[in-house]
Amino acid sequence: MSYLYVETAFHHEGDIDYLKELVIAGKEAGADGIKFQVLTNIDDFLSTKHSAYNSLKDYCFSLSHWREVFTLATQNGLDIILMPLNEEALALIEEFPVKYIDIHSVSFSDDILLEAIKETGTPIILGVGGRSIDEIIEKSLFFGEQLKILMVGFQSFPSRLEDIKLGKITKLKELFPSLEIGYADHSAFDDPFAISSNEYARLLGATIFEKHIAIEEGVERVDFQSAVSVEKIKEIVRCLKYINQNILVDTSTSFTFTQSELSYRNRQKQIVAKEEVKVGTLLTEEMLTTKMIDKQLGFTNIYEVVGKTAVVNIDKDDIISKNSLK
Numbered sequence: 001m002s003y004l005y006v007e008t009a010f011h012h013e014g015d016i017d018y019l020k021e022l023v024i025a026g027k028e029a030g031a032d033g034i035k036f037q038v039l040t041n042i043d044d045f046l047s048t049k050h051s052a053y054n055s056l057k058d059y060c061f062s063l064s065h066w067r068e069v070f071t072l073a074t075q076n077g078l079d080i081i082l083m084p085l086n087e088e089a090l091a092l093i094e095e096f097p098v099k100y101i102d103i104h105s106v107s108f109s110d111d112i113l114l115e116a117i118k119e120t121g122t123p124i125i126l127g128v129g130g131r132s133i134d135e136i137i138e139k140s141l142f143f144g145e146q147l148k149i150l151m152v153g154f155q156s157f158p159s160r161l162e163d164i165k166l167g168k169i170t171k172l173k174e175l176f177p178s179l180e181i182g183y184a185d186h187s188a189f190d191d192p193f194a195i196s197s198n199e200y201a202r203l204l205g206a207t208i209f210e211k212h213i214a215i216e217e218g219v220e221r222v223d224f225q226s227a228v229s230v231e232k233i234k235e236i237v238r239c240l241k242y243i244n245q246n247i248l249v250d251t252s253t254s255f256t257f258t259q260s261e262l263s264y265r266n267r268q269k270q271i272v273a274k275e276e277v278k279v280g281t282l283l284t285e286e287m288l289t290t291k292m293i294d295k296q297l298g299f300t301n302i303y304e305v306v307g308k309t310a311v312v313n314i315d316k317d318d319i320i321s322k323n324s325l326k
């Protein structure tokens with residue numbers, strides 16, 4: 001089975017009404033959950049020397065604003081995936097049923113935040129884009145059973161699939177068999193991979209999917225490069241469901257024939273008379289051959305026919321049915 005949540009990131013650009021629209025869009029798209037990157041104080045996250053300091057400063061919401069957004073998500077039946085960018089963001093866990101805390105790859109070095117996340121005991125999604133195996137192992141030892149999902153994929157405004165190396169999914173499944181592997185696609189919004197790479201990831205064993213959502217795909221806002229419309233998210237959900245139901249089926253039923261496979265199988269060559277056979281003839285191998293014929297219920301094994309006697313006349317090229325022998 002698979003699970004998909006939409007990512008809102010800083011696409012809201014500090015406009016709470018826009019963020020609320022994204023929540024409603026996530027619901028409409030059929031997502032299971034919605035991810036919020038929560039930063040309540042710019043100075044806990046960005047240096048004043050960072051080029052984005054001034055713009056991001058205006059994109060931070062207070063805890064009370066976040067409460068409004070979290071309430072709306074909960075009312076709409078969406079699971080909340082919280083990406084805390086500062087410690088204060090974790091206060092929301094006490095008030096809302098946060099399903100997962102998602103740790104951004106940039107926070108791997110923030111030991112104080114990581115310690116505070118550990119104390120919450122909330123199940124964790126760990127973003128592993130740009131991280132080495134050793135770094136992932138170190139964090140998995142630190143969080144122990146609290147760590148549930150390793151998320152492959154990173155934002156490169158937008159990301160090329162060749163750079164993501166989806167084969168990591170297979171490798172991580174081998175190395176961490178008790179964890180689920182997820183895929184956060186950041187292909188360009190107008191690239192066919194924005195849909196199909198999720199299918200590839202599912203076939204490689206990923207079960208958790210993250211996708212940036214936009215109200216108007218392609219309109220320039222923060223993080224618009226890989227944010228897709230409600231319709232495209234719906235299509236991803238549809239494709240994942242199709243794969244779950246029709247491709248990654250339980251292997252114990254893989255050889256139970258469907259009606260169309262049974263019809264295909266019944267098209268096989270059957271034993272027919274090489275020449276006309278008269279009633280009373282003892283059938284020999286020389287009198288018989290196998291050919292395609294669109295009648296059924298004949299023999300498919302020549303040795304079940306050899307040595308039997310025809311009780312009716314059998315035309316050249318006709319099947320030898322059970323009723324025509326004794």
Ligand SMILES: C=C(OP(=O)(O)O)C(=O)O
Nearest residue numbers: 007009104154155184223
């Ligand atoms: C938007 C980003 O985060 P995420 O990959 O968690 O969506 C980002 O890294 O720029």
